[in-house]
Amino acid sequence: MAALVHSISFTGFKNGNYSGTRSLFTGSHSGTSSLLLRLTPNPTLSLHIESTTPEKAPAKNEGSSNLNQLLGIKGAAQETDKWKIRLQLTKPVTWAPLIWGVVCGAASSGNFNWTVEDVTKAIACMVLSGPLLTGYTQTLNDWYDREIDAINEPYRPIPSGAISESEVITQIWVLLLGGLGLAALLDVWAGHTVPSVFYIAVGGSILSYIYSAPPLKLKQNGWIGNFALGSSYICLPWWAGQALFGTLKPDVMVLTVLYSIAGLGIAIINDFKSIEGDRAMGLQSLPVAFGVDTAKWICVGAIDITQLSVAGYLFATGKQYYALALLGLVTPQIILQFQYFLKDPIKYDVKYQASAQPFLVLGLLCTALATSH
Numbered sequence: 001m002a003a004l005v006h007s008i009s010f011t012g013f014k015n016g017n018y019s020g021t022r023s024l025f026t027g028s029h030s031g032t033s034s035l036l037l038r039l040t041p042n043p044t045l046s047l048h049i050e051s052t053t054p055e056k057a058p059a060k061n062e063g064s065s066n067l068n069q070l071l072g073i074k075g076a077a078q079e080t081d082k083w084k085i086r087l088q089l090t091k092p093v094t095w096a097p098l099i100w101g102v103v104c105g106a107a108s109s110g111n112f113n114w115t116v117e118d119v120t121k122a123i124a125c126m127v128l129s130g131p132l133l134t135g136y137t138q139t140l141n142d143w144y145d146r147e148i149d150a151i152n153e154p155y156r157p158i159p160s161g162a163i164s165e166s167e168v169i170t171q172i173w174v175l176l177l178g179g180l181g182l183a184a185l186l187d188v189w190a191g192h193t194v195p196s197v198f199y200i201a202v203g204g205s206i207l208s209y210i211y212s213a214p215p216l217k218l219k220q221n222g223w224i225g226n227f228a229l230g231s232s233y234i235c236l237p238w239w240a241g242q243a244l245f246g247t248l249k250p251d252v253m254v255l256t257v258l259y260s261i262a263g264l265g266i267a268i269i270n271d272f273k274s275i276e277g278d279r280a281m282g283l284q285s286l287p288v289a290f291g292v293d294t295a296k297w298i299c300v301g302a303i304d305i306t307q308l309s310v311a312g313y314l315f316a317t318g319k320q321y322y323a324l325a326l327l328g329l330v331t332p333q334i335i336l337q338f339q340y341f342l343k344d345p346i347k348y349d350v351k352y353q354a355s356a357q358p359f360l361v362l363g364l365l366c367t368a369l370a371t372s373h
Helices: 065-071 082-090 092-109 116-144 146-152 165-190 196-212 222-245 250-269 272-280 286-290 292-316 320-341 349-371
Strands: none
Touching: 082 092, 082 116, 082 165, 092 116, 092 222, 092 349, 116 146, 116 165, 116 196, 116 222, 146 272, 165 196, 165 222, 196 222, 222 250, 222 286, 222 349, 250 292, 250 349, 272 286, 272 292, 286 292, 292 320, 292 349, 320 349
């Protein structure tokens, strides 16, 4: 979602041009973007945002800005090296949950063994889920968020003009086709008669496109967009890992879809610092639609009720020890919600996520191990 913007007034964003910043929106567009990804300016949009966002990225010697650049997170140093810029667009910091999802899927299959072949397969599936298809998703999302980024973070690679339109389009296609190709190879390697990993990769790629791109642009709706995001981070890598090493069973598919409700809650956390920017751009995030106080309770409710329901399911199916372990991992999350998040979700969002989410991801692995028996 758009980053937080302060003091909004109207006059400045005109015919796709953002005054005061070097941008891809000025001038003509090359024909390489005509396939699905051409910029369509909105001539009716006229915004002038007076923001505390800096006009330039932090200097290279400011703190950890170089590390932020490599990870693709806010506060990155402004770079001219094209390969570093390409890496920044893929946001490596977002790969970790997908890689963990593959671990959970492999564990859930019950067929993963610590052999050279299985470890190599798992690493290949992690590359598929993380650098390739998550990289595709993040680059695509930055492409379609370039108008918002021109307001909130004009020094980012695309709105600043640090990388050209044709280079961004090429990166999107290379990552997408590379991911689909690797998925097909994994199916061959696993001896699948039905290319299940490839189908999961295609489904995830389509979901990524409709999440970011018009006309559907799911991210404009707080409920649908956040659930789509949550399911992408939990279901898809889990399914890929499990399909690679075993059979993707319907009960596991249902369980992971339900677990994605917790993913919806996690996705909402990232919306609190974007309230003003989302409101200005017409994005109906849950904090915009319901207000901060209601949205914060929706957020923790989605996270906690989902995990407690999964614990109840494990208990009912005779996996009491796993259920108790999961309850033990939910308890500190609830404590941290009251200690940080529910006090001030805008001030403490990062501190809450850093302290509470390790327990949530361990709960995912606990559930995966339970379903493997």
